[in-house]
Amino acid sequence: MEKQRIGVLTSGGDAPGMNAAIRAVVRTASRQGMECVGIRRGWHGLINSDFVRLDTASVSHTIDKGGTLLYTARSEEFLSPSGREKALATCKLLGLDGLVAIGGDGTFRGALALSRQAAEEHSPLQVVGIPATIDNDIGCTHYTIGFDTACNTAIACIDKLRDTMQSHERCSLVEVMGRHAGYLALYVGIAVGATAVLIPEHEVDFERDIADKIRRARLSGSTHYMIVVAEGAGSAMDYANRIRQEIGIDPRVTVLGHIQRGGTPSARDREAASRMGYSAVMAMAQNRGNCIIAIQNGQIVDLDMEEALQMTKSFQMDRYQILEALSIPQA
Numbered sequence: 001m002e003k004q005r006i007g008v009l010t011s012g013g014d015a016p017g018m019n020a021a022i023r024a025v026v027r028t029a030s031r032q033g034m035e036c037v038g039i040r041r042g043w044h045g046l047i048n049s050d051f052v053r054l055d056t057a058s059v060s061h062t063i064d065k066g067g068t069l070l071y072t073a074r075s076e077e078f079l080s081p082s083g084r085e086k087a088l089a090t091c092k093l094l095g096l097d098g099l100v101a102i103g104g105d106g107t108f109r110g111a112l113a114l115s116r117q118a119a120e121e122h123s124p125l126q127v128v129g130i131p132a133t134i135d136n137d138i139g140c141t142h143y144t145i146g147f148d149t150a151c152n153t154a155i156a157c158i159d160k161l162r163d164t165m166q167s168h169e170r171c172s173l174v175e176v177m178g179r180h181a182g183y184l185a186l187y188v189g190i191a192v193g194a195t196a197v198l199i200p201e202h203e204v205d206f207e208r209d210i211a212d213k214i215r216r217a218r219l220s221g222s223t224h225y226m227i228v229v230a231e232g233a234g235s236a237m238d239y240a241n242r243i244r245q246e247i248g249i250d251p252r253v254t255v256l257g258h259i260q261r262g263g264t265p266s267a268r269d270r271e272a273a274s275r276m277g278y279s280a281v282m283a284m285a286q287n288r289g290n291c292i293i294a295i296q297n298g299q300i301v302d303l304d305m306e307e308a309l310q311m312t313k314s315f316q317m318d319r320y321q322i323l324e325a326l327s328i329p330q331a
């Protein structure tokens with residue numbers, strides 16, 4: 001039988017730990033006697049035949065690096081069957097039997113569409129997804145690569161901010177990432193002991209969620225207030241203006257932005273990425289392709305891609321209650 005050859009790519013927003021996942025895929029493939037081709041710039045690269053051959057040595061000294069050595073991109077063209085047709089032509093040209101796609105939910109929807117189109121053309125292509133996004137918003141998995149590092153980065157920044165907010169007895173609003181998801185904001189809020197956390201999953205009521213919390217903190221003796229705002233929960237600047245007008249204090253706004261997507265991956269992200277990368281290739285080697293590698297209750301599982309993409313994650317409102325119980329004194 002011919003030696004199996006697989007492709008690996010990163011797509012969507014980058015996340016610290018993606019390199020550790022690529023490394024695990026390449027090294028496990030090599031152990032399984034498979035060849036590995038890196039596709040650069042996500043689906044855009046697959047369409048344009050943008051590739052690099054990878055071997056065990058080419059992923060040395062990458063486990064500790066943020067970003068992705070394969071670059072990442074978003075591709076409009078890949079959304080159309082004609083775009084995916086070009087991507088399939090690259091797969092045929094390179095002789096790929098399978099593809100490991102490291103990214104978020106959009107990346108997996110793309111992978112599923114590609115494998116369906118390949119099946120229709122009677123040239124099957126196994127696809128396996130590895131969840132990597134700092135948003136931790138993929139329904140089928142309790143954990144996505146990059147989340148822990150992003151939390152630690154945001155916490156380190158907010159700890160610094162707290163020093164100056166405390167000295168000046170100010171209110172600080174810090175915007176963290178999360179266009180559609182509040183996991184990052186909530187975990188960070190608990191870890192920094194925030195006065196309030198605003199998340200997209202919980203409609204913001206200014207009086208209840210901001211004003212009342214600041215007042216109660218003041219009544220209990222606090223003279224500085226830390227409010228963590230997920231970017232999808234509204235503009236931190238608008239909330240600051242309202243606080244100025246309605247409460248009469250003069251807040252400062254800090255937008256942490258893309259700094260949260262960079263940096264040295266944490267131990268948790270390196271470990272999760274290594275286990276997931278290994279499991280992705282093993283699933284393929286054992287003919288269990290078209291799946292997403294997930295972490296459920298600490299265990300690695302592989303789930304049918306179509307079913308996994310229909311799963312939703314119920315938001316952890318218990319954590320929201322814990323945050324309130326720990327940071328806001330009772331009236």
Ligand SMILES: Nc1ncnc2c1ncn2[C@@H]1O[C@H](COP(=O)(O)OP(=O)(O)OP(=O)(O)O)[C@@H](O)[C@H]1O
Pocket residue numbers: 011012013014043073074075076077078079103104105106107108109110111113132133134135
């Ligand atoms: N329904 C879909 N069908 C085909 N391709 C898709 C689909 N959704 C997304 N894609 C492809 O996957 C790419 C990445 O998706 P997206 O931009 O949603 O990021 P993601 O993987 O969800 O990561 P993140 O949300 O963390 O940035 C898109 O640019 C597009 O090329």
Ligand SMILES: O=P(O)(O)OC[C@H]1O[C@](O)(CO)[C@@H](O)[C@@H]1O
Pocket residue numbers: 013014133134135177178179180231261
């Ligand atoms: O600026 P970009 O690269 O489009 O990505 C921004 C988005 O990516 C995410 O960080 C996920 O990676 C979202 O929280 C954010 O809204």
Ligand SMILES: [Mg+2]
Pocket residue numbers: 012104105106
């Ligand atoms: Mg996404």
